[in-house]
Amino acid sequence: MNVAVAIDDARHDALPSATEAGPASKRVVVAYGFWIFLLSDIVMFSALFAAYAVLVHATAGGPTGASLFNQRSAAIETACLLASSYTCGLMTLAANEWRRAGIYLFALLTFVLGAAFLGLEVREFADMIGRGATPQRSAFLSAFFTLVGCHGLHVAVGLVWLAVMMAQVAIKGIRGTVERRLLCFALFWHALDIIWVWLFTVVYLMGVRP
């Protein structure tokens, strides 16, 4: 999100002053468009959060959050996602300098940490369902599985996207379009981490309090 004119063409030219910069670079425009999409996604999540907050006590005599949630696994999931957000940032730095080895390395780390997060979440869901806490059991559990499952689905889509991006880097090489797509992926991944911050705060930390 720089002030720069056609940065791909004029890399070594003298830079004009910020007020005479002219139209924004493609990088800025692409990031802005994707940012709008991310905000619409966050608005969708806000509806799911509102539904969860309204229905959190509607347990219909079934299991409550305090009896179901495991803070230790929530903490490990948080650590995985935060670390993958960091490695994703390092991947962005490598992409900015078109260092291919760096991109592969940090993309692999991001993928592994994201997959670990997803695996832990699936195991947690399976454990809950095994104890009879299925989405059909109560309105609280329906809201819980919708909210947390929707975030997990986003993470899964992000992992597929990351794999596709690595294939593009390998086949097409690093060029303007691929670099901008990597930027969009990084924005997506960081936004998912923001949603997870609210998730562990509202669901796992507030949910286990009496």
Added chain:
Amino acid sequence: MTDTHYDRAPGDRPILTGLEEEASSGLLVYTAGLVLAVILTVTSFWVANTSLLWGPGIPLGLVVLAIAQMGIHLVFFLHITTGPDNTNNVLALAFGVLIVMLVVGGSLWIMANLNDNMTPSAELMNLHMQH
């Protein structure tokens, strides 16, 4: 023209590529963001489990910590700044926050009102909401 001042987001791509110190400063920004986020996350988990603090205030404290961590992520990871090219991003973010607050706050408000007004007929309430 090298002395022209550009507002640049922390950690965003340097305008002049190939500068060694730019790369290390980008790394520094992400690492600083990670450290701050870890501190806030650990604080959140501690606050939720401690008995040292006044109980009823803890949810509010957790919300404050989450807002702070969201700010850290926005600045250090998503590179939202007050720079001129970020004006559109900031305005879109402000609109998004407005909608989110309307949806969440409005839902909680109206449903709490409904609960309060309908509690006398407990059997009716139990049909769709059990506490």
